[in-house]
Amino acid sequence: xxxxxxxxxVAMARLGDExxxxxxxxxxxxxIWSVARAARLREAxxxxxxxxxxxxxxxxxxxxxxxxxxxxxxxxxxxxxxxxVRKIRGRELPVDLWGPPEPAxxxxxxxxxADDRAVRLWRAFAGLTDQCRDILRxxxxxxxxxxxxxxxxxxxxxxxxxxxxxRCLAVLRRRMDAEVRV
Numbered sequence: 001x002x003x004x005x006x007x008x009x010v011a012m013a014r015l016g017d018e019x020x021x022x023x024x025x026x027x028x029x030x031x032i033w034s035v036a037r038a039a040r041l042r043e044a045x046x047x048x049x050x051x052x053x054x055x056x057x058x059x060x061x062x063x064x065x066x067x068x069x070x071x072x073x074x075x076x077x078x079x080x081x082x083x084x085v086r087k088i089r090g091r092e093l094p095v096d097l098w099g100p101p102e103p104a105x106x107x108x109x110x111x112x113x114a115d116d117r118a119v120r121l122w123r124a125f126a127g128l129t130d131q132c133r134d135i136l137r138x139x140x141x142x143x144x145x146x147x148x149x150x151x152x153x154x155x156x157x158x159x160x161x162x163x164x165x166x167r168c169l170a171v172l173r174r175r176m177d178a179e180v181r182v
Contacts, residue, residue: 010067025054028071032078039082041089049085053078124175132168139165 001009001023009027012020032053036046056077064073125133131154138150151158 005068006070007067010061010064010070014061024057024070028074031071032074035075035078036082039079039086041082041085045085045089046082049078049081052081056081120176120179121172124172124179127175128168128171131164132171135161135165135168136172 001019004012004020004023006024006027009020009024013024029050032050033046036049036053039046039049041049053074057074064070066073125136128136134154135150138145138153142150145153147161148158151161154161156164
């Protein structure tokens with residue numbers, strides 16, 4: 001089938017030859033996919049464009065006047081479909097119906113409170129011992145490290161790392177609470 005022209009494949013597909021259909025798809029799928037992706041569509045939207053293009057071909061196969069120019073017809077159809085999808089997606093607001101609801105955008109009050117909380121946190125953190133700051137930094141910024149690796153880097157016994165970390169967090173919480181009361 002590889003040696004057949006597009007015109008021959010279209011003629012055979014019009015007669016219901018499944019092999020001809022498979023060859024048309026195999027021959028033109030990369031082209032249609034590249035048109036859809038060139039339209040800067042997400043992968044799922046590009047896949048929809050491809051499907052709609054194949055559906056259009058199935059619906060209009062008997063009306064194609066120049067079967068030898070099938071590639072051009074498919075490219076034009078894919079471009080039109082990609083343009084239609086882009087227009088629709090521009091007006092849509094994607095919503096995940098199965099996931100948790102999107103949080104509302106924070107207002108100015110939440111921003112001020114978050115900034116205040118961050119200032120208090122860093123002030124309390126600065127008041128910790130060097131050892132506590134080092135432990136909390138390592139745990140926060142390198143969570144993939146095991147306790148053995150963190151203990152080795154900090155030069156501590158592995159058995160004392162967990163309890164020392166807990167004490168450091170407790171001191172940090174007390175300092176944060178003290179800041180709120182003042």
